[in-house]
Amino acid sequence: MTSSTTFKHVNYLWDEAKAAELAGDEVALFLYRSNILGADLRITNYGGGNTSVKTIEKDVLTGAPAEVMWIKGSGGDIGTLTRKGIAGLYTEKLRALKNIYRGLEHEDEMVALFYHTLYDLDSTAPSIDTPLHGMLPFKHIDHLHPDALIAIAAAKDSEAITKEIWGDTMGWVPWQRPGFDLGLQLEKCLAENPGIRGIVLGSHGLFTWGDTSHECYVNSLEVIEQASQYIEDRLGEKGPIFGGEKVAALPEADRKAQAAKLAPVLRGLCSSEKRMIGHFTDDSRVLQFVGSHDLDRLAPLGTSCPDHFLRTKIQPLVLELAPDEDLSDTEKVKEQITSAFEEYRLQYNGYYQAHKRDNSPAVRDPNPVVILYPGVGMFAFAKNKQTARVAAEFYTNAINVMRGAEAISEYTALPRQEAFDIEYWLLEEAKLQRMPKEQPLSRRVAIVTGGGGGIGKAIADKLAAEGACVVLTDIAEDRLVEANATYKRDVSTYAAGDVTDPNAVEKTFDKACLEFGGVxxxxxxxxxAISKPLEETTQKDWDILQDVLVKGQFHMAQSGVKVMRKQGFGGDIISIASKNGLVAGPNNVAYGTAKAAQQHMTRLLAAELGPEKIKVNTVNPDGVIVGSKIWEGAWAEGRAKAYGITVEELPAHYAKRNLMNEIIYPEDIANGVFAFVGVLDKSTGNILNVDGGMANAFVR
Known part of the structure; x- marks a missing residue:
């Protein structure tokens, strides 16, 4: 037995000083406990599990004391839970619903009745787990999905193993879909086993409790610790884990190289109905499973815990590719794996037809969410990066569950009909329908060069704000680190590199493919920008402008098109050129020539790539002084000298010379880019001037 603060298999994160600050506020302590439980993925995944506390409050109508249960609301996450994400219900009224409960066939009607028991009218939607907590008398309750507990819950002889580990101190309830009746089953289990410290839910998870938030927390950790140690002590007793290694994992660099090449192909195939965003992991636990002899037996069984398969689909797709397969011939690779996707879709549609009810929602996207590549790792594809990453985390947890269950007994998945009834549950469908409308650029991935600051960062900001995942690239890594830190998790990544170096550009695209599945x-x-008269313009000046502006654009287009062709659903290439590519001005021969080359390359590429639905367009800024990196230093001084004014006078000078008398900001250029990629879906080969109106730059 461990002490209350020392654990081997879970993290003890309780901070006495922090808890002391919250003393006297039971709801705050419950939220604190929830957050630290959710911080350890071995305890529960993002969005998984539920926690609650019961307090005594003044009845709104009578003024008499009444017990109120505060519980995580529907769709919330205990790791990030706040007061806005909880529901407050009268416990007595919730329990009184037993008087009108009509049985298992009428489970779903109970959810609407939860609203009649609300104490706090600002509550979020009550969770389906609400009666599971409400029927138990304990002040603080944790419902968690720890890998070790699910391994025991999903083992063939789960009840006997529960008894072996905890004796008479833990209850056990067989699998049942969450709902009002499961709450009654927990109540019955406690009545038949007074004094127990928790209950194992078959194929599902764990319930534990305590009189204080800390006591509940420690109880949860101790039960998880005991389960984890029980499994660890038996690992290897039945032979090598997962039957031993069948396919050796490639070295890390080779794994990632293979994954980067294959990801856009997989993304294209997974996006046959809706475009998907990808995630890749070569976690050691994943590699052990995908390279094992037991992969072919265990993977088709699917996952056990409802939270797992709701996010990963009923089972993964296993690729029949050698780890070192030559992936350079895209068409050949597509041909090799397309049949596997077609078979998966057929099987999924068959699963739907075999188990659907009269009132089941329509069949959903039949493409796989999780794809396993022996010797390389695991891909996950979903509507956004967070959902894809969480799906991969959940399947990693499912691997842990299978590993533990196989070590102590034999892994069993939920029966297919039970799994279907969860996946196509009308309440789950209602939750999906309540999801907010997707943003214009959701499901899309953008690479922005010069993304470390100025116009490039403004463009990345705009694309991210409209729902895109963004990959920042720049030659200055320190600026990239600072810029990348301004985004939330799962929105961005960065790759430092020189756009004049084709190898560096390829690495940037590889990073995008590994992080998000493609581009x-x-x-x-x-x-x-370099502003000099002809006689002062050096060969070095000429070369660097041609290299960064023109050659860089060529390399980015060439690598980008390679990825887009693998995906097979088109794309956008936008060049940020300049009014100077259209207008002849003084002291500008090298810069203006390079910008004109950018503009014409856009037209050439538009003509070539149009049949593949790859749009190529140009945005021409002019006079973007405030916030633009190129106006720092010599360029601003050169332009001021050319116009016979001071550097400080430049913004007003440029504003006065355009027809609208407007200062042009980096955000204005970003809006121009968004117009091409988010609005003008049938426009290619065009130039969009964002300059406030410069008559001499009108495109003729």
Whole structure:
């Protein structure tokens, strides 16, 4: 037995000083406990599990004391739970619903009745787990999905193993879909086993409790610790884990290289109905499973815990590719794996037809969410990066469950009909329908050169704000680190590199493919400006402008098109050029020539790539002084000298010379990019001037 603060298999995160600050506020302590439980993925995944506390409050109508249960609301996450994400219900009224409960066939009607028991009218929607907590008398309750407990819950002889580990101190309830009746079963289990410290739910998870938030927390950790140690002590007793290694994992660099090459192909196939965002992991636990002899037996069984398969689908797709397969011939690779996707879709549709009810929602996207590549790792594809990453985390937890169950007994998955009834549950469908409308650029991935600051960062900000995942690239890594830190998790990544180096550009696209599955939008904004008269312009000046602006655009387009062709659903290439590519001005021969080359390359690429639905367009800024990197230093001084004014006078000078008398900001250029990628879906080969109106730059 462990002490209350020392654990081997879970993290003890309780901070006495923090708890002391919250003393006297039971709801705050319950939220604190929830957050630290959710911080350990071995205890529960994002969005999984539920926690609650019961307090005594003044009845709103009578003024008499009444017990109120505060519980995580529907769709919430205990790791990030706040007061806005909980529901407050009168416990007595919730329990009184037993008087009108009509049985298992009428489970779903009970959810609407939860609203009649609300104490706090600002509550979020009550969770389906509400009666499970409400029927138990304990002040603090945790419902968690720890890998070790689910392994025991999903073992063939789960009840006997529960008894072996905890004796008479733990209850056990067989699998049943969450709902009002399961709450009654928990109540019955406690009545038949007074004094128990928790209950194991068959194929599902764990319930534990305590009189204080800390006591409940420690009880949960101790039960998980005991289960984890029980499994660890038996690992290897039945032979090698998962039957031993069948396919050796490639070295890390080779794994990632293979994954980067294959990800856009998989993304294209997974996106046959709706475009998906990808995630890749070569976690050691994943590699052990996908390379094992037991993969072919265990993977088709699917997952056990409802939270797992709701996010990963009923089972993964296993690729029949050698780890070191030559992936350079995209068409050949597609041909090799397309049949596997077609078979998966057929099987999924067959699963739906075999188990659907009269009132089941329509069949959903039949493509796999989780794809396993022996020797390389695991891919997950979903509507956004967070959902894909969480799906991969859940399947990693499912692997842990299978590993533990196989070590102590034999892994069993939920019967297919039970799994279907969860996946196509009308209440789950209602939750999906309540999801907010997707943003214009959701499901899309953008690479922005020059993304470390100035116009490039403004463009990345705009694309991210409209729902895209963004990959920042720049030659200055320190600026990239700072810029990347401004985004929330799962929105961005970065890759430092020189756009004039084709190898560096390839690495940037590999990073995008590993992080997000591919690329949809390429924005070439990297640049510099040199303003000199002809006689002062050096060969070095000429070369660097041609290299960064023109050659860089060429390399980005070439690598971008390679990825887009693997995906097979088109894309966008946007070049940030300049009014100077259209207008002849003084002291500008090298810069203006390079910008004109950018503009014409756009037209050439638009003509070539149009049949593949790859749009290629140009945005021409002019006079973007505030916030633009190229106006720092010599360029601003050169332009001021050319116009016979001071550097400080430049913004007003440029504003006055356009027809609208407007200062042009980086955000204005970002809006121009968004117009092409988010609005003008049938526009290619065009130039969009964002300059406030410069008559001499009108495109003729």
């Amino acid at each position: 949809d939008i390429v924005v070439h904004c990297a640049g510099l």
